[in-house]
Amino acid sequence: MSTLIGSREDHLSGASHETVRSAVNGSRVPRWETVHDIVLALAGQCSPPRDEEAEKARFLPLWRAIGEGESGALKSFQELVNGGWGGEDGKWTPEMVMGMLINPFSAIEIHPSLAAPHEPLIPEDQWIHGMVRLIEEQGAEHALRVLLHLLKGDYVGAEEGAPYGYRNPDREAMEGHAAFRYGCQEILRRLSREPNLLAASIQAMHADDAMDRDDRAEMLENESDLSLMREVMIVTPDTWDEVSEEAHHMVFGYLIKKIGPVGPLGLPDAERFSIIWRIPEGLSRK
Template sequence: MTTHTAPSPNEAHRELVRALEELHRAAGHPGMRKVSTLIADGDHPALVSHEGVRTTLKGLAVPRWETVQSIVAVLAAACVNPPRDPAAEVARFLPLWRAVREGEPGGMKSARELALSHGWTPDDGQWTAEAVIGVMINPFNAIEIDPSLAVPHEPMVSEDEWVQVGVHLIEEHGAEFALRALLRTLKGDYLGAEQGSPFGYHYPDQEAVDVHTAFRYGCDRILRRLAVEPNLLQRSISAMHADESMDREDRIEILRAESDASLMREIMTATPETWDRLSEEAHHQIFGYLIKEIGPVGRFGLPPEQRFRITWRIPEPPTK
């Protein structure tokens, strides 16, 4: 298998590996040799050795698309509860892989792909680059359209900001892509559209988007602190256990996780260097140890450091 070893993992590669880990878990964690055998027995574009499966799932190298395609198709076919469509999963992974190989532009559909696709987000509701464009290209989000055409609302961005986003979009992805995105929006296929709703809507599932964004931002801040503060994790664990104001359900959830000895051993190895090899459960447990509270304080669209405020269990040391 021909691979391009990544000298240092970038965010796009981490996104790809996280998605592969989630799919592998949903498929029941089949062994590497089992996945390799299923690929060989099926009609797939590449033969992948068990070592190739391992390096791909662990994020040790960036493989060819045919390798990712074959692994994803086999894992999707193994998902039972609920089942997953292999073709749909392969389509979901293509922009993730392209973003690794081509940078940010690789994660975007081409103008033709946008024209042929339906809807702005996949069935799982995850945000895509096209979904963000769908929000920003919609003039509804920049101006208060006359009430005869849309329900009254407060614009999310200024008109000048909306124009600048459009100019940047055209510069980065071409006028055809921008115009097709705008046409789709004006025809009523806009992000957040509901059957029978007027041209105007509340922001779709904003709470879920905020939770996801806040978690990612919190993890980034955690990594920065772990890199420079010795024993921060251990001190935060002690502070969590001593926190009498902690929500009862949150405490029960963390204590339940602490009964898993293997998970706790994994957690105690957490460093910026090992972070990407830790499980999702470990990430959430560490988040609960270090961060007492995180929530939005700024409007949607601001950078995470301006939108969210973190209350740490162990306050950050003063900057020199």
């Protein structure tokens, strides 16, 4: 065994005959480096050979448990990052049970505002340092109960729709721009199929008795600009890029009654933005 270990380039211990003998006999607890080398050497001698990395990962928590007890048999944080929770064979691992128990999602309904995309206020290491300080000064039970309380939605600066630390002054503008861009894309799609859509939508907007008074006043003011209206009336998918942005907004208002609410980032635009048309799909052809 000592010769096999010495022949490997990845050995950590260069264990002597006596070191290997005492480790295998159990006369004393060997260093991890010795166990590492023995495990890798034996894995290659099995028939068929066993996966060396898998065997090393299997023996490490067993070796740690000798000195640390049951907790030592669990994977370290870095081992979780590198190798996951396990369970690929369909069996629950101690790490999987532990992970389920400590996941706040298993214990409470996390407030939806805390899932909003945001720029973190502090680095992860600083957050961990703060939690460690709180545990040291107030105790683990207090710290964990406070954490769950925060996750339920009662956090410092909580405000409906704008959770503390998640406020992005440009977010509403960005979402509005994204909604406008998607709406224009859908307008072009419909205009290419329904040539009468714009005229029908203008008529429907004028006939809308439920239209907000300020919106109607803005529409009439814009319609008094004859040069702007000339641009609007020639809008087609082919001329879209030739007219002004003001004309785009006018056409948008004529065709789209409402767009929203805005769904979470990451969803396709068709799922993020719900459009209410002044003329439902296909009706302008009738």
